[in-house]
Amino acid sequence: MKRVIVSVTNDLVTDQRVYKICNTLLKMNYNLLLIGRKLPNSKEINRPYKVHRFNLLFNKGFLFYAEYNLRLFFKLFFLKKDILLSNDLDTLLPNFIISKVFRKKLVYDSHELFTEVPELIDKPFVRNFWLKIEKFIVPEIKNCTTVSNSIANYYNTKYNTDFKLIRNFPYKTTTQKTDNFPFETSNKKIILYQGAINKGRGLELMIETMQFINNTIFIIIGKGDLELKLKEKITNLNVSEKVKFISEITPKKLKKLTPLASLGISLEEDLGLNYRFALPNKLFDYINAKIPVLVSDLPEMKQIILTYNVGEIINSREPKQLVNQIEKLLKKETSYFEKKLEIAKNELIWENEENKLIEIFENLN
Known part of the structure; x- marks a missing residue:
């Protein structure tokens, strides 16, 4: 052997x-x-x-x-x-x-x-x-x-x-909403980010945008160099009830939480070729959990959206404009993306x- x-x-x-x-x-x-x-x-x-x-x-x-x-x-x-x-x-x-x-x-x-x-x-x-x-x-x-x-x-x-x-x-899985977040989320839409909390991930942009979104919680799952800086920003902008952190958890636990979200984000900035050419794992984890996605206007992520129609490409990185796109996405019925997500979920495994x-x-x- x-x-x-x-x-x-x-x-x-x-x-x-x-x-x-x-x-x-x-x-x-x-x-x-x-x-x-x-x-x-x-x-x-x-x-x-x-x-x-x-x-x-x-x-x-x-x-x-x-x-x-x-x-x-x-x-x-x-x-x-x-x-x-x-x-x-x-x-x-x-x-x-x-x-x-x-x-x-x-x-x-x-x-x-x-x-x-x-x-x-x-x-x-x-x-x-x-x-x-x-x-x-x-x-x-x-x-x-x-x-x-x-x-x-x-x-x-x-x-x-x-x-x-x-x-x-990811591996092919059956989408199951079998867990709960460790804080109250009832009657609120959930926007999810999962992955490293590092430079250029669009997290500052989302925290600023949360000032203008109601009845919605932005949940960040992961850890990284910017965690303390982002928590300070959350406090300064007075959005601590709208933005929540969950430290790094096991992949098994994460798979149970992801399907609870209404929208997954992957808003990497164009900070050099590594981000420009990125095809993040979280994008496929969102699809695997059958939740629509909002991604950066970068070639690899953009191509997934254009091919499978499982979400949208960001129109603007200005918070007051981004909030309009997010609110429209969150208002769309689940059935709008459901069939496309099912096709992508079964192919991208x-x-x-x-x-x-x-x-x-x-x-x-």
Whole structure:
């Protein structure tokens, strides 16, 4: 039985893409080892394959990446391996070196345009460091996958590579409204955001817009760097009864809460190519829960709306204009989007998308 070692820099708990990919590889009878890291508040995980999480001295910044990559290199060096699966640029260097030293197959899965994330745009030295790694390694990799057509086209044009598209669809599920939010929501419409609370996610815009919407609650599920700043904004704008936070929860719990919403949002700003080319997981989670969506006027998200008619594309990023579009959306009957959501829900699922991954692993170069 061939052994695949999968590596990622997060704590594995909420990374649904890695979770689904590992399940597919397990179904293909590979012996799996998943490597990540453990944070002080990381939840325990139970998987039907081996998992190793590093306890690191540093958990952010340059020292974190240096420590993680060094420890990953030595871990990979001494382990039995047949195939290496590197997730994102921040795990690629040790995987690439080990693949060359031991002549093993390497698969690279790029979850985003790492060198174009907003956090690096204003850090030219750090960004150039990662760009050098990208330019040195990516053109040499034969087995590459990514999450959107735009990202695949970007890499293939820039580096003459052959990135294949494997979108991050959820598993097919039965929509069930089997849970409740931990605060009163009766007789009110719910607008939902789920995901990282980071720069450029449109959350400030939505909080400002909530000043002008009545009988509606905006719920943010997740955690991130901007959480404290957003809570201050909520207090200053006096919308604490209209905007509620739920800290990061398990994917299982989240699937029970999402269908309770009336509208899901994905209002990323155009802060560089990573956001411009994004195809967020939450968009498909909303569709899977059969709730309509409001998305940014960015190519990948826009195409989903134009193809499946499961929501609308934002007309304006000015709060007093945005509120009009949201109120009209919320007034539409459920049946307006129901049939379209049902079609999209049955098409945009991992059970359909995983066949591309299976084909790649059955024909590794």
